[in-house]
Each structure stands twice: as C-alpha cells, then as structure tokens.
Amino acid sequence: MFKRAYAAMAAAACLLFANGSYADQPAPWQMGLQPSATPIMSQIRWFEQYTLWFIVPITLIVLALLVVVMVKFRASANPVPSRTSHNTVIEVIWTVGPVLILLLLAVPSFDLLTAQLTFPQNPDVTIKATATQWQWNYEYENTGDSPLAFDSYLLKDQDRAAAGKEDKSVYPRLLAVDNEMVLPVNKTVRVLVTAAPTDVIHAFAMPSFGVKVDAVPGRLNETWFRAEREGLFYGQCSELCGKDHGFMPIAIRIVSEDKYKQWLEAAAKDLPGAYKSLMAATDGSKKTVDVAENAAK
Template sequence: MTLTGVAATFSGLSSAALAAESGMKPWQLGLQNSVTGVMDDISWFNSFTLVIMTVIVLFVLALLILCAVKFSARANPVPSRTSHNTMIEVVWTIVPILILVVIAIPSFRLLYKQLDIPEYDMTVKAVGYQWYWGYEYTDEGMEDLSFDSIMVRDDERQEVAEARGVTLAEVPRLLAVDYDLVIPVDTTVRLQVTSEDVIHSFAMPSFGVKIDAIPGRLNESWFHAREEGVYYGQCSELCGKDHAFMPIAVRVVSKDQFTTWAAAAQDDLDTANEQLMASIKAGKTLASKGELKEISVAAK
C-alpha cells in the first residue's frame, strides 16, 4: 500500500470517527447512532414496528391484487351477491387487536424506562429562552457553574473552529454553540427542564431524550452516555421566529477531564473550555498516531 493510500485510509477513518461521535452524517436517513440504553430500545422498537408495518402493507397489497384478478368482471360476469362472511368479520376484528397488543407491550416498557429515573450521579438543569438554552449544574460543589448556550452564526464558524483548534466541519452549521453542555461519560445524569418564557422542547436524538420545557413547571428526564464525543439536538417545539436557531450541543468527556473542567469553569469558563479542548485534541492526536501505526503495519 502506498503512502497516498495510507493517508486516504486514515482520512476516511477520521471522517468515520467524526460521524460516529456526533451521531449524524450528511444526507442521513433514519435515526442517529445510539449512545444510551434508552436510545437502543427506541431504535429496536422503530425497526420492530417497521417490520410489522411492512408485513401488513404486503398482505393488503396481495389481497388487492387477488381481488382485482379473481373478482374482475371478466372472471365473474355474474357478480356475487354475498353480503358478509362471519369468519372474515371475526378475523379482521381479532387480528388487529392482537397486533396492537404485540406493539403495546414493548411500547409501554419503553415509556416506563424513559420516565422512571434511576439512581443518578449528577443533576443538570436546562432552561429554555427565546431563543437559546441556559444550563445550571446543581450538585454540591458546582452550584456556581451556570452559563447560556447560544448558536454559532455562519460568520463566526471559522473563528470558533480556529479558536478550538478543530476543522470547520467540526463546527456544524445551525448546530454548533458557543458553550457546550459538558457531561462525563458513563454517568447517569438527571435532566431537569423548564422555560422562562414560552414552551420549548429539549431534544437530543442520540440520547433518546425529548422533553418539553414549560414555564412554571419542572420536567425531568435522564440519560447515561456511554461514548465520548459531541452530540447535537434542537428545540423541538415551535417557540417563535428563531425556533430553528436554538440548537443543543452536549460534549461527553472522560470523568477526569470533566472534574478538571468543572473545577476551572467555576472561576473562568472560557479558560476551562480552552484547557478542555486542548486535552481532547491531545487525546485524539495520540489515538490517531496509534491508528496510523496500525494501518502502516497492516500495509507492510
């Protein structure tokens, strides 16, 4: 394998890794990659119901074709005067009920799993505003840590990418924000959601989280992210003229990185973020060198 081939392969791995960690890719169809147990179940249930729907559609199509051929005017010059069939009436009443029961059982189990908050390690409060999100870390020792998260405009993306030491592709249009919500990996997080003005909705597809932010009410959900990376969501409730410009960005980091970031962020958030990005970049560089070494050995 030539050096050009090695470089191309390495570039492909980097792009694949970026797509995997963000949970999305260009022109994507279907659900984002799952990084929580709840989203695993949602993905399974989506495929499960799709199979049932496909079987029903094919069955109905077969019946239509059968009726069109068998009961056409050419095949039956004298039309049947049959008005009903007791067995058919019973079957098309009982079978749909059984199908709905088969769908309902895993559906109720999934709803219970989403709403039943397990023993959690930390709590984050998300407050919706027109048109951005505010985050508060409410656990002991982090009471002073809070900030607003505002979408990065198109004319700011290049500047933000340079400041973070990342490529422009890693500052996605209409999704990147100035301050990410930082969460430690393999940690059960209780998410409290409310609003200061109108109804918003906190939606994070890769986590399987979607919960309304209602003024005067505190709703709760939870997630447990098992992979590091940056994951994106959006407000999913029409909340005014800038509803489409109210993204959510959650950066999942190692527990050591989070502890260091949280301690520094309470005094200086910008400096803490710079140190966090430097730590992440150093980790990626080491991982990339390891991947390139493996590719080079394989090429030999």
C-alpha cells in the same frame, strides 16, 4: 471472492475515516435512527426495528389485497357483483389478528416507557435547562461554593475562529454552539427542563440519547440519561417556538470523569478558558472526534 470484497470495503472505510473527523450523523438516504449513546436509545432502536417486522408485511399484504380486488373484481371481469354480506372466517381473522399484533407491540412498548419514566434515585449530576427565544441556559446544581450557570447560543460563522471551532465536520453549521453542556461518561444525569416565565413552549431533544421533553413556562419537567461513550452530540429545540426555532441547537460534550471535574472547577472561574483547555484535551487527543447531530427541525 468474498474475502476480496471485505478487503475492499475495509480499505474504503480506512480512506473514509483517514480524513477529517468521524461523525455518526444523518447521511443521505439514511433509513434508521441515529446511533445510540445511551441504554434507552439502544432500546428505542431495537423497538423501531422490531415494529418494522409487523409494519412491512402488513403493508405488503394490504397492497396485495388491493391489487387482487382491483383486478379480480373490476366491472369488466365481474359484471354481476357478489351479494355476500359476511364471512365468519374472515371476520374472525381480521378481529383476532390485529388484537394479537397489538399485544405483541404493546408489551415491549410499555417496557420501554417504563424504562424511560423510571428515574434513578440518586443521579450523579443534576442540570437545569431553561429555554428562551432563542437560546438555552444551563445551571449545574450542587456544585458547592462555586455555582455554575451559562447561556448556550448558536455559534455564528464569524465567531468560529475565536472559539477554535472552524472544523465544520465536528462543529456543524447551525448546530454548533458557543458553550456546550459538558457531562461525564457513564454517569446518570438528571435534567430539569423549563422555559422562562414570559416565554413560549420549547422542547429539549437529544436524538442519540433518546431524550425529548417539553420546556413549558412555569412548569418544571424532568428527564434523565446515561451516556455510555464519549463524544460531541447535537440536538435541537423540537417545538415550534418562533422565527428562530431552527437556530436553537443543543450541544452536549461527553468526556471522562477526570476531564469533567477539571472542566467544572475551571469553568467556575474562567468559562472560556475552561472550554479551550477541554477542547485541547479532547479534540487534540485523537485524530477523530465522535459526533452525533440531529438535522430534523
């Protein structure tokens, strides 16, 4: 019986992934976080599941206590209310219990914060991301005699055909951009985040990487990540920044180191041509393209 069920599930999965592109993206009624692409996000996902082992029982216990109090101590069933002023055992329980729970939550929480805020000494790639209303500018640092900087705008529907990005399962509407940030897999990336001096506060957020940092005018913030798998990942500005806040996506394409070096060399001379060559090598090299996107504003 179980073997037949597993076989049916496997067949359904094959049919699902046979058409279009695989997208590990938000789905209707999704209850968990996005699939992780970095060690930090894997730790965040673990911590989220860990906290649920406390949140769910506490919620159910409080609900049960409320029901008991409403039923047992209602006016019709208990016309003479109790005059009990305190109970030593109960007071000890509701003092010691929360302290222990907070300690069990604090230890892994501090461990996660330490991992997030411990920056690698020698990052492989350094990029400066500058936000303005309503687009991003990426500047690759230490690229030798050929500096590389470009703007990244929301991809408009009328520009999809020219860009070769007509497949909306890979390049979703309102999340796809004209120029993605291209980075190598399994390399430490340092991102310097700021906003234009005369602009407003934005935020650089990439859910699958476990990254979210404010872009503040006149201030240089810093974050880092190391993507462990290739694919196309989407995020958004997550700080309300004006009327087009919801049209300021972030797209990062993670590729092999060889493809990254080839793209970097070509992009310094011909950015559109470099993207077309990279898309031909990545999108066309396999039937599916791994995609992660953030639908939250």
